[in-house]
Amino acid sequence: MKTRIGSGWASFVAMVMAFSAAAQVTPEDGDWSAQTVSILNTPQAQLMVRVGDIDNLGFGWPEGFDPFSGETTPAHTYPWEVDPLETAGTDRIMVVTSYEGNPPAGQDGYTSFTQRPDNAVRPIVLTYTLGGVSLQNAALQIFLDDFQAPVWQANYQVTVNGQRVAGLEALINQLSQTGPVGRLVTFELPSQFYAAVASGRLEFEFDDRTTGAGDGYAIDFIKLLVNRTGALSTGTITGVVTAAGTGQPIANAVVTSFDRQATTDAAGNYTLTNVPAGLAYVTASAAGYESASRFAEIIVGQTTPDVDFVLAVDTTFRLNIYVAVELEFFARQGENYVLQYSADLTTWHNDEQITGSNQWVSRLRSTRPATQRYWRAERL
Numbered sequence: 001m002k003t004r005i006g007s008g009w010a011s012f013v014a015m016v017m018a019f020s021a022a023a024q025v026t027p028e029d030g031d032w033s034a035q036t037v038s039i040l041n042t043p044q045a046q047l048m049v050r051v052g053d054i055d056n057l058g059f060g061w062p063e064g065f066d067p068f069s070g071e072t073t074p075a076h077t078y079p080w081e082v083d084p085l086e087t088a089g090t091d092r093i094m095v096v097t098s099y100e101g102n103p104p105a106g107q108d109g110y111t112s113f114t115q116r117p118d119n120a121v122r123p124i125v126l127t128y129t130l131g132g133v134s135l136q137n138a139a140l141q142i143f144l145d146d147f148q149a150p151v152w153q154a155n156y157q158v159t160v161n162g163q164r165v166a167g168l169e170a171l172i173n174q175l176s177q178t179g180p181v182g183r184l185v186t187f188e189l190p191s192q193f194y195a196a197v198a199s200g201r202l203e204f205e206f207d208d209r210t211t212g213a214g215d216g217y218a219i220d221f222i223k224l225l226v227n228r229t230g231a232l233s234t235g236t237i238t239g240v241v242t243a244a245g246t247g248q249p250i251a252n253a254v255v256t257s258f259d260r261q262a263t264t265d266a267a268g269n270y271t272l273t274n275v276p277a278g279l280a281y282v283t284a285s286a287a288g289y290e291s292a293s294r295f296a297e298i299i300v301g302q303t304t305p306d307v308d309f310v311l312a313v314d315t316t317f318r319l320n321i322y323v324a325v326e327l328e329f330f331a332r333q334g335e336n337y338v339l340q341y342s343a344d345l346t347t348w349h350n351d352e353q354i355t356g357s358n359q360w361v362s363r364l365r366s367t368r369p370a371t372q373r374y375w376r377a378e379r380l
């Protein structure tokens, strides 16, 4: 096809501008290139606040890659020039504070190719006004890069306004983002952080002040969603919950992730739907067992299988309930009776036989409610 140079160039420019505008401004997240964004009534929440641009640490996203899909980015190069316009704390390598050159298990490239004080841990701060929004729930979406606690024996503490966030710590301390690669984590903030959220200022810190580990990391952005209205990218997880030692399935175990909850069936299987994409922290609990948590990788529109749990019997606290039942009935002279018990009012089992003598008969029975909860006296 032949076009005159003038008009061809003009339409090329227009097309590029339209493409970049469509790619970088969305109703959910506003302008992806902005360092701080606060939007009321997005398709996802009553209030969305973000610190850090959505740009894969400045490397940009691969063609067709959606950072909210839960997929892992391809590996990127390092180190990189820190953009002086960057909001403090994002898009830069930070090496844990306790690192002093003698790591317990070696060190990563981020640690080797950066120096103090450039690579010092910096807090990442979100400031905003709630704008009349009355807080009902709050979630975080954080794009994490090169956290490798299991590889380098780091032990991260994650704090929000100085308060530790146990679930997020547990998740981050299981991450091995060797590559380096990045991935989204979506985390429901427990209610003890609502006062902090309502304050309009959230200061995040990801650090290890104890082990001396040689681990560096980077964070692309942190996004806060206040009062979700849906429309997060989600997937499904399935698995089985069994008992340690016996391997027996545990029925009625409760599996939770984010604000989602499912219960296991008789075979111990569960299916948890609409879990936000990315790395999710999943917990299984059941009466009489110790709870267990792990993380699962969730890709939008897909099912992650085999998110299984093995629960240990909780030996610290065990309660067996016995109920004392007093039976009383009038037994006629010469009549024979049998006391019977049942778990379900359908199948009855014989207990004691009694011959009447025109008197009230009373009997005390101790019984486990789950097995022998119903009693009756039958005339023979």
Ligand SMILES: [Ca+2]
Pocket: 053, 055, 057, 058, 083, 086, 091
């Ligand atoms: Ca950037």
Ligand SMILES: [Ca+2]
Pocket: 108, 110, 146, 147, 148, 215, 216, 217
């Ligand atoms: Ca690392």
Ligand SMILES: [Ca+2]
Pocket: 052, 053, 054, 055, 056, 057, 058, 090, 091, 219, 220, 221
């Ligand atoms: Ca960024």
